[in-house]
Amino acid sequence: MATLTQPSVYTTNPSSNWLTTYQNFIHKAEFNRIGWAATAVAIQGCILAPALLLAMFYFGGGDWQFLVGMLSFMLVLVPVLSAMSVKYIIPTFAISVAIHVLIILIDVL
Incomplete structure (x- = not known):
């Protein structure tokens, strides 16, 4: 039988x-970690990396831009493939x- 009094802790x-x-x-x-990981990799690989490469091609980017772009791609890929929690995936994706x-703006401007 349940108690009829309310707890005194507020x-x-x-x-x-x-x-x-x-x-x-x-x-x-965290419940949808696989969805967040797949979304981060998809946006990274299908939108950001091609946009960076196109900007580098049309506006003459340097080798350092390609290196930094691919390292930031790996910054997202490592937590995803090592099955880390969303606590690590989202900040690394935001940094990437x-x-x-920033590199695209450097090329365009």
């Missing part, structure tokens, strides 16, 4: 800063996107 909502929101998102996204966009 919980408060933690402050909703960006770190708490991010940690809650990561905790919920930033690097690719």
Whole structure:
């Protein structure tokens, strides 16, 4: 039989800063880790890397840009293939996107 009294411990909502929101998102996204990993690799391999190579071809990029672009591609691929959690996949993907966009902007401008 269940008790009729309410618990006397009251919980408060933690402050909703960006770190708490991010940690809650990561905790919920862990259930779909394979989907997040596949999406990161697909965007990286089908959109970002070809866009970088096209920008390098049309605007005359250097060898260092190709090297940095491929190393940032590996930055995403290593956590995905080693089956790490989403906590590692999403930040590495964000860093790789930033690097690719920066190199493309360097070539275009």
